[in-house]
Amino acid sequence: MSFKLNPQLDADTQLVATLELCEVLLMNDSRYLWCILVPRLPDLRDFHDVPSAHKATFQAEIDRVSEVVAGLTNAYKMNVAALGNMVEQLHVHIIARHQGDAAWPGPVWGVGDAEPYEEAAADKLIAQLRDELTRS
Amino acid sequence: MSFKLNPQLDADTQLVATLELCEVLLMNDSRYLWCILVPRLPDLRDFHDVPSAHKATFQAEIDRVSEVVAGLTNAYKMNVAALGNMVEQLHVHIIARHQGDAAWPGPVWGVGDAEPYEEAAADKLIAQLRDELTRS
Numbered sequence: 001m002s003f004k005l006n007p008q009l010d011a012d013t014q015l016v017a018t019l020e021l022c023e024v025l026l027m028n029d030s031r032y033l034w035c036i037l038v039p040r041l042p043d044l045r046d047f048h049d050v051p052s053a054h055k056a057t058f059q060a061e062i063d064r065v066s067e068v069v070a071g072l073t074n075a076y077k078m079n080v081a082a083l084g085n086m087v088e089q090l091h092v093h094i095i096a097r098h099q100g101d102a103a104w105p106g107p108v109w110g111v112g113d114a115e116p117y118e119e120a121a122a123d124k125l126i127a128q129l130r131d132e133l134t135r136s
Numbered sequence: 137m138s139f140k141l142n143p144q145l146d147a148d149t150q151l152v153a154t155l156e157l158c159e160v161l162l163m164n165d166s167r168y169l170w171c172i173l174v175p176r177l178p179d180l181r182d183f184h185d186v187p188s189a190h191k192a193t194f195q196a197e198i199d200r201v202s203e204v205v206a207g208l209t210n211a212y213k214m215n216v217a218a219l220g221n222m223v224e225q226l227h228v229h230i231i232a233r234h235q236g237d238a239a240w241p242g243p244v245w246g247v248g249d250a251e252p253y254e255e256a257a258a259d260k261l262i263a264q265l266r267d268e269l270t271r272s
Contacts, residue, residue, distance in 0.1 A: 059191055079220075
């Protein structure tokens with residue numbers, strides 16, 4: 001079976017960039033700079049399911065996105081997590097956290113309601129992220 | 137500065153095993169089989185802070201612990217997360233999740249009160265985990 005992005009992830013996000021292994025998505029919640037990485041391989045559920053041949057790329061892309069998001073936001077702390085209790089397709093949350101943000105110091109999931117981006121703000125942010133991520 | 141386990145992590149857990157890079161700790165909460173990996177390197181905060189020379193080992197140890205915990209519990213889903221909003225020393229949560237568990241389908245952090253293990257149960261579980269983790 002070929003890779004197909006989970007419909008819930010598709011609905012909640014916008015595409016930022018297509019890296020060698022992963023799609024980089026922007027969560028439509030302006031309370032945090034929150035990216036999601038999804039390896040473009042079929043039938044992955046758990047973090048440890050990524051095949052050996054792709055592990056190094058997987059980790060490098062997580063690190064790259066985390067560094068870019070941290071740099072753009074001057075994050076106090078980065079949160080990196082593969083949970084997938086609700087959406088089972090393997091996806092890695094990469095979230096910039098700041099002291100006093102909407103969920104601080106707890107995790108972000110299930111806290112309050114998402115605050116969608118204005119279209120122009122999302123476009124600008126996506127362009128910034130893509131520019132940083134595709135810079136060699 | 138040399139590595140020293142954060143006192144809060146030390147208080148909340150018991151040592152399971154010392155792998156090449158990480159300490160494997162058991163969270164003292166019998167509601168979930170919940171391990172925590174801590175790389176024995178000083179001054180790490182974020183997932184992306186692990187130095188290049190240690191990245192492959194770091195990922196391999198996360199995968200190994202996740203596979204062992206999944207196998208012992210027949211987990212429905214594994215949760216893998218580096219948050220660190222409260223305890224800043226880099227630590228990776230590896231948690232076996234089951235449909236209907238105490239926090240399902242939400243994340244486990246901040247939900248209800250931990251239910252400490254009976255001493256004998258903890259000893260038995262730690263021995264099982266250590267046995268699996270140190271098997272070649």
